[in-house]
Amino acid sequence: MSVRPVLRMGDPRLLQVSAPVSRFQVAELNELIRDMEDTMRAERGSGLAAVQIGVPLRVVLFGYGFNPNFPASEAVPMTVLINPEIEPLGPDRESAWEGCLSVPGMRGLVPRYTHIVYRGFDPEGRPFECDASGYHARVVQHECDHLDGILYPTRIDDLSQFGFVDELEAAGRLAGGTLPCDDTCSGGRGGK
C-alpha cells in the first residue's frame, strides 16, 4: 500500500495540463493506479485525479457507496477512466456543493451538466463509455477538470457560495446538498 500526499491548491503542479497515457499494461501505470486507489481510500474520497498526487497523466479514479443522506445518488463502483472525453447530453446544468481533496475543509456551489456521456479507456487499454447523470456526472466532470488544471473554485459563479465546511454547516447552508465531489463522503447533513 502506498498512500501519496495530495497536492493542495496553490501548488502550481495542479494547474498543469496532464498528458495522455500512451502505454497500457505497463508497471508504471499499474503502480500509479494502485497508489491512487490507496490514497483515495485513505482520504475517504469519492474521486481522485493522478495530478493530485503529482503525476500529470490523464488518469482519474472515482467510486462511492450508497449514502442514506443522499438517496438520489446511486452507488458507483470504483472506476478507472483513462484519457477521458466528456460529451454533455443537452444544455441543462444544475448547481450543487462540491469539495476537493486539494481544497480541504471547503465547499463551493458549482454548476455542472446534469447529463453526460463519458468515454475513455480502462487500465487494460479497452475503450468504454458510460451514460451518467446527477452526482455521477458531477464527479466525472470534477475529476476531468483536474486533467486540464482546473480546480472547482474557478467554476463557482457566485463566490458568496464558497466557504469552510464547518461554517456552512453551522449556518445550515449545506443541508440538502449533494455529496461533496472528491472530498470525503460525509455530506452536508449528519456528517463528520
Ligand code: NI
Ligand atoms: Ni478535486
